[in-house]
Amino acid sequence: MAAGMLTDREREAIVSNLTKDVQALREMVRSRESELVKLHREIHKLKSVLQQTTNNLNVTRNEKAKKKLYSLPEQCGEQESRNQNPHLCSSCGMVLPTSPEFALEALSLGPLSPLASTSSASPSGRTSADEVRPKAMPAAIKKQGVSAESCVQSMQQSYSIPIPKYEKDFSDKQQIKDAIMDNDFLKNIDASQVRELVDSMYSKSIAAGEFVIREGEVGAHLYVSAAGEFAVMQQGKVLDKMGAGKAFGELAILYNCTRTASIRVLSEAARVWVLDRRVFQQIMMCTGLQRIENSVNFLRSVPLLMNLSEELLAKIADVLELEFYAAGTYIIRQGTAGDSFFLISQGNVRVTQKLTPTSPEETELRTLSRGDYFGEQALINEDKRTANIIALSPGVECLTLDRDSFKRLIGDLCELKEKDYGDESRKLAMKQAQESCRDEPKEQLQQEFPDLKLTDLEVVSTLGIGGFGRVELVKAHHQDRVDIFALKCLKKRHIVDTKQEEHIFSERHIMLSSRSPFICRLYRTFRDEKYVYMLLEACMGGEIWTMLRDRGSFEDNAAQFIIGCVLQAFEYLHARGIIYRDLKPENLMLDERGYVKIVDFGFAKQIGTSSKTWTFCGTPEYVAPEIILNKGHDRAVDYWALGILIHELLNGTPPFSAPDPMQTYNLILKGIDMIAFPKHISRWAVQLIKRLCRDVPSERLGYQTGGIQDIKKHKWFLGFDWDGLASQLLIPPFVRPIAHPTDVRYFDRFPCDLNEPPDELSGWDADF
């Protein structure tokens, strides 16, 4: 090849790199676009508010002019003052700006915010101002009509209103909290005030077609959509649609304007969370101080903090964040990084720990409850989390401190620094128990064709080339007959150089002892000075990899058949405590009927059903995150790889793929949720891939109590004939007819290997 010219492989790598870059840029543009949409929406909302304020002022001016024309001498009465400036407080005379910026600022200051919005409660005692029809009274005038109470009255009344609380489960609380935090105009509200808002919202069902809010009316409630679909409308035009988990109706409440848009229910069974405007105001006003007092009271009841000064407790109370966790949530996962310290304010958590990296199960350590704390170890020792913390039913509420606040305010407490949970002695006991366990005796392996000699084999052609040598199609002349086999020839020198002796023995052991129609048979092995040999069943239909290369991708039904065969093989292996660890299209062969068999057990390992292994192995695109992170792994890595394989079969490429393995690993660690699936991959396939490629092994489909059946029952396999597959009566999607037993039409052509490997005589293969 001429110097400077690119090889096909280099060109492919460049194209693949450029495609990746384009994809990343598209992703960036998409995210910028969605940011822009968000900002436009914010501007639009603020414009709606400003528009109303302007209308308001115009009406005020007109009324003033009218008054001058029609007789009344000018009086500086309370009502008029308010009309001139709706934000002039009648008793203190303080002028309150109406700009949204002020309202936001006021919001963050807490007690000031209600002053910015003169109350809308009607003197007639009508509670739901949202029900007023806009046509009866034009918006601007109506607004003045309900501004009848002074801000001081409003404050006094608010203080006297009891703040109602409504029972909710943790997921409801989380929904409301998330909705508030997701709303650009509410998200700056203090965490403890959010908590009060959450507690004070009540549920209300609304029929399809009804208006929750009508444009132009006075707002009396703040809402969060709990279920159903809603349309945002302005002047009869639909601006947007929203589902559950959105806060709305905040503008009229925050900025003292009438409703800037209508909200209409589109679906059946819609439900909203409702908060009375006056309760909202009161929470904003009163809870600022009250919450600090409550928090300080709670902190004082925490044994760890009871001796701290009031001043320090107040400082801690000021920075605490409130978090809710549903039952079963891992609030902390052992081995991960962490930046928070937790105080339990409600509920209980379970503490569990893996005592040694090899211990298969989590050991139960203790239960913590209200007033207990956790999460200090990783902060004090600047290390990873040392245990798991799991929320117990019905859920847990915690007050959290970030790393900086923790260090600054309580990190020096002796109790924390000297805390000894007895981890070391627990670990030692576990280690001793493990050491006393003996390895199970290895089962005796039966080799077939005992009389066959290496010299009886005649090479017909090369079927494939692997990392350690070649796989040849051979004729075996013995006992007056000729049999056809595939002979895998592995260079001993290469095995020793790459320290793969153990893997080769493991491959031999597992294949010799496996009997499954979905696993390529190994009949017997040979050895000489240069090679070790494996006499294999010949799979004459060729590799799935070659088919995929030639077709680009498979249809769902073909992919389901291939994955079905792999699952049968995995079911067989996993039941015997064997993990496969090298799933990829290159290792899937078709027999002449079109059935799929797994070949290449170089990375397979017998680990038992509840053990783990730590050796890093696999093909970069297919390795699971726990292998990359060296956390110890088990059969769950095969379910991960299954998800990757489904993607590769349906799309032609695996989801995580980069020219350099390190880049591939980085992509894998970012997770499957970062992957944009091509449109042609069906919804159920995407869902199955995502359920298999969960970062946390225990969350993967196949690894849960339902086992592999859970995968077989997934909707992607709907209608698949599992019994037909198991009995091999199912007609495969591929027809692979061969003319004669040595017909190699489904294999690529390989040149002869002229390089004789050197002898390797160290004797590691004596038992091969």
Ligand SMILES: Nc1ncnc2c1ncn2[C@@H]1O[C@H](COP(=O)(O)OP(=O)(O)OP(=O)(O)O)[C@@H](O)[C@H]1O
């Ligand atoms: N039983 C078989 N029948 C037909 N062809 C086979 C058989 N086993 C392997 N091959 C072919 O030989 C190729 C290499 O085989 P295999 O993957 O087992 O070798 P390896 O040296 O372990 O490779 P790797 O480097 O992928 O680990 C396969 O991809 C396939 O094309």
Ligand SMILES: Nc1nc2c(ncn2[C@@H]2O[C@@H]3COP(=O)(O)O[C@H]3[C@H]2O)c(=O)[nH]1
């Ligand atoms: N003005 C406006 N309101 C919107 C939009 N999208 C959602 N809304 C909500 O519709 C609500 C109507 O009542 P509010 O004016 O109180 O608060 C408004 C917002 O919460 C939008 O694009 N413009």
Ligand SMILES: Nc1nc2c(ncn2[C@@H]2O[C@@H]3COP(=O)(O)O[C@H]3[C@H]2O)c(=O)[nH]1
């Ligand atoms: N290591 C350990 N942590 C425990 C135990 N009981 C409770 N924990 C808490 O579990 C937390 C897990 O996260 P951290 O390691 O940060 O801090 C740990 C402790 O706060 C225990 O027995 N051992």
